[in-house]
Amino acid sequence: MSAFLGPIHHRMYAKARSVHATAEEIARFSDAQGWTSGHAEALAAAWPAPQGDIEQVIDLSQIHGSLSALVDNAERSLAFACAPIVDRAEDLASHLESMGERAARQAGPLELAAAWNALDAAWLDGMPCDGLMSLVSNDPDEIVWSIDATAHPAVGYLDLRTAWMRGFARTLGFAFSPMGAGMFRLSTEV
Secondary structure, eight states, rough: OOHHHHHHHHHHHHHHHHHHHHHHHHHHHHHHSOOSHHHHHHHHHOOOOOOOOOHHHHHGGGHHHHHHHHHHHHHHHHHHHHGGGGHHHHHHHHHHHHHHHHHHHHHHOHHHHHHHHHHHHHSSSOOOOGEEEHHHEETTEEEEEEEGGGOSTTHHHHHHHHHHHHHHHHHHHHHEEEEEEEEEEEEEEO
16 A cells, blocks of 8 residues: 555545444444344344454455445445334434543543544545545634535434534534534534
């Protein structure tokens, strides 16, 4: 991997693994709540998370295609995890907010730019070349971005991601505002 593209590939691989981990957490939570039975096992069988280092998982002769397939599989694992519990959207959003809080505590105190970077690292928006995420403004006290949520197959995706981001931002002491139409604001104003 080239010195320029290598970090992007590693970031995409980490993002795919993060989304798989979120899907696994949702399926385990659903089983624990009694909403489903064996859902975590079914998810692991249908959409197994990639294991090991990136070099062990992707085809180095087709890096972009391999990463694109990993991104697609991660998105489908999240959709699979959410599918049988769409009627539990409010409860699931509350759990995702708690997951965001936990992720923030693990990340520790962060400056605004690092907080946004960590927030972005937890979720996928296709491959970078897909243009599904756009930074609208990136100022020292405020970051605004938009995502194309229609590209995500999970039912209720935007609500779940918003809940996670809200918990993450609040725990780190930042203001977080959904601005509608897939646009969000993270700022130092609390």
